[in-house]
Amino acid sequence: MTDCASLNEFLVDLASADDESVPPGLEQHLALCEACARQVDDVRAVRLMVHDALDLELTEADQAELDAMVLAAIARQG
Amino acid sequence: MDFGEPAETDEELVARLRAGEPGIFPVLVHRHSARVFGLAMGMLHNAQDAQDVVQETFLSVHRRLDGFRGESSFRTWLMRIATNSALMKLRRRRRKPELPLVIEEAEPQGRELSHEAVDLRPLADKVHHDRQLAAHVRAAVEALPDRFREELVLADYQGLSMAEIGDLLDLTVPNVKTRLHRARLAVRDRLRSRLGEDGL
Numbered sequence: 001m002t003d004c005a006s007l008n009e010f011l012v013d014l015a016s017a018d019d020e021s022v023p024p025g026l027e028q029h030l031a032l033c034e035a036c037a038r039q040v041d042d043v044r045a046v047r048l049m050v051h052d053a054l055d056l057e058l059t060e061a062d063q064a065e066l067d068a069m070v071l072a073a074i075a076r077q078g
Numbered sequence: 079m080d081f082g083e084p085a086e087t088d089e090e091l092v093a094r095l096r097a098g099e100p101g102i103f104p105v106l107v108h109r110h111s112a113r114v115f116g117l118a119m120g121m122l123h124n125a126q127d128a129q130d131v132v133q134e135t136f137l138s139v140h141r142r143l144d145g146f147r148g149e150s151s152f153r154t155w156l157m158r159i160a161t162n163s164a165l166m167k168l169r170r171r172r173r174k175p176e177l178p179l180v181i182e183e184a185e186p187q188g189r190e191l192s193h194e195a196v197d198l199r200p201l202a203d204k205v206h207h208d209r210q211l212a213a214h215v216r217a218a219v220e221a222l223p224d225r226f227r228e229e230l231v232l233a234d235y236q237g238l239s240m241a242e243i244g245d246l247l248d249l250t251v252p253n254v255k256t257r258l259h260r261a262r263l264a265v266r267d268r269l270r271s272r273l274g275e276d277g278l
Contacts, residue, residue, distance in 0.1 A: 011259055045202040046262045049269070050234040052205035053215035054120040058112045066111050069129065070136045071104055077137060 004029075007036045011043055088152035095143065107136055110153065114160045120231040121164040123220045131167060135160040157236055161246060168224055196273045198266065211273075218268035226261035233258050 010026050030037040058066065088106065095102040114135050118128035138159050146155055205212050219227055228247060232238045238246070240254045247254070 041199045042266050043259070043262055045198040046266050046269070047234050048202040049198065049205045049211075049215045050219060050230060050262075050265065052202075053212040054116055054219070054231065054235040055206070056112070056116045056119060058115065063108070063112055066115060066129065066132060067104065067107050070107050070111060070133055073133045073137055074103070074140050077140070 196270045218265045230261045
């Protein structure tokens with residue numbers, strides 16, 4: 001059985017892991033402790049939200065302008 | 079302009095470019111410029127600076143293409159150049175020491191959450207379609223001190239590993255993990271506050 005203090009380590013690992021599976025022992029704790037389960041879900045939610053919020057979709061015109069700027073700079077460089 | 083077959087990999091395009099085929103570099107620029115811009119905006123929060131990073135990145139790629147040995151994917155190589163460019167710009171423009179007060183005020187881990195706190199979980203899938211929500215998230219990220227924001231963007235937007243971030247920022251992996259986690263908690267708290275004010 002894992003206690004709340006163990007969650008800290010898990011959250012730090014969760015912050016880095018591609019595999020977000022819950023370590024054995026902690027799963028049982030999360031099933032019983034709503035506050036800890038909520039923290040795990042929050043961290044995952046923040047990760048997703050940050051990714052999607054920063055994933056800017058440029059309009060075709062904006063992207064064309066950006067690309068043209070880059071290619072012009074390369075042409076100047078020669 | 080022909081932007082190549084969708085199935086054609088970056089590495090195949092690079093091979094064609096190295097073989098002297100004209101018109102390939104614009105395809106690579108078109109394929110990756112938006113993502114480089116997104117990375118730079120996330121780190122710098124300034125469109126002009128972000129455009130500069132895009133330009134510097136592709137200039138550097140163009141100059142150094144002969145040195146690309148394919149040990150990582152072209153995309154990884156390019157994004158590493160972009161990250162370094164953004165970091166250099168960020169460090170050049172820093173004029174005063176950072177005050178990590180925001181992070182220090184993030185609540186201790188394990189604190190019991192208020193039952194009235196905004197639940198972020200159902201909102202996580204809406205960010206892509208909800209401009210106001212996305213703006214709140216970006217504002218929360220922007221409010222982080224630079225060094226915490228760097229890590230958050232590198233990890234959550236660019237998807238770098240902790241080891242890669244540690245290499246870029248000259249930090250140990252445990253330090254990266256800890257700072258990243260604290261940054262996420264700070265973003266969570268700011269979001270809760272902002273969304274609560276908006277009645278969400």
